[in-house]
Structure formats: C-alpha cells, structure tokens
Amino acid sequence: MTTPGYVADKDQLGKRLRRIEGQVRGIEKMVEEDRYCIDVLTQISAIQSGLKAVALSLLDQHLAHCVVHAAREGGEEEARKLTEVSEAIARLVK
Template identity: 45%
Template sequence: MAETHKKTVQPNKQALLNRLKRVEGQVRGLHRMIDEDKYCVDILHQISAVESALKNVSLVLMEDHAKHCMVKAIQNGNQEETIEELMDIIKRMK
C-alpha cells in the first residue's frame, strides 16, 4: 500500500481518535472471546460490529477529505488528479 507524504489537519480528529479507541477495545474483546472459547456466532457478531465501526471511520474521513482537501485541490486546478484519487478511494472501500 503506497503512502503519500501529504498532510492535512483533521477537522474531526478527536472524534476519529475516540472512535478508533472504541474499535481497539472491540478488537481486544474479540481476542478475549476467542481465547475464552465463546460461541462462534457471538464472535461473528462482534466482528461485524468492528467492521461497521471501521467503515464509519472511513466515511467520516472521506467526507472530510471531500469537503476540505478535494475542494482545495480543485480550486488549485488539480481536478483530474483529485477525481482519480477519489475513484481510487471508492474502489478500495468497495
């Protein structure tokens, strides 16, 4: 996975960090459930909850990116690159 060196100020940084802390706790819970031989269906429900929580983090980040980074890039004349980047993001999230 290629990492860019672009930086930005995350407008919802604290909310994102809080969500990720909850996800981290959910993942620790999954580890504990497996270690304690919990019922498979219960573990699968928890996995689904983690996946959903991460998708929500992604959606918040995508919205912030569209409202801030993309708008700025388009205003600076980088329409093609911005659209290509957006399509790459959508393909990865799919």
C-alpha cells in the same frame, strides 16, 4: 502539504478508533475463552461497521476539504485528487 480535512474531527476519530481497538481486543479474549461462534461473528460485524463509519467520515472530510481545494486550483492537482478519491472509493466498496 496542506492540513488534513479531518483535523477538526481528530479527537472524535481517535475515540472511535480506540473503541474499535478495544472491540478487537475483546474478540481476541472471546476466542481465548472459547465463546460461542455467533457471538464472535456479531462482534466482528460491529467492528466492520465501526471501521466503515470511520472510513466514510474520512472520505467525506477529504471530499469537502482536499478535493474542493484541488478543484479550486484546477489543472493537474484537480485531476490527481479526483483519481485519488475515485480509487479510495473503489477500495472501500470491495
């Protein structure tokens, strides 16, 4: 197995994910405290944006590293990686 393309940005991704995790805990607390619905929805939107940013970063790294590597190798691996990334994009845009 090859090294993931995101390995260089692993610390940054971890920080972003921990921030998102904190936001989720914050929403849980907001609900427990009966906070205003729109405030809770605003925080949910912020989390969705944060997760989308992480997903796009991972997708970018996957394209730049894994897909490029497979394209250089050609053959079945190239086709498999292209199908894999196409399916990942489809999941992201749902």
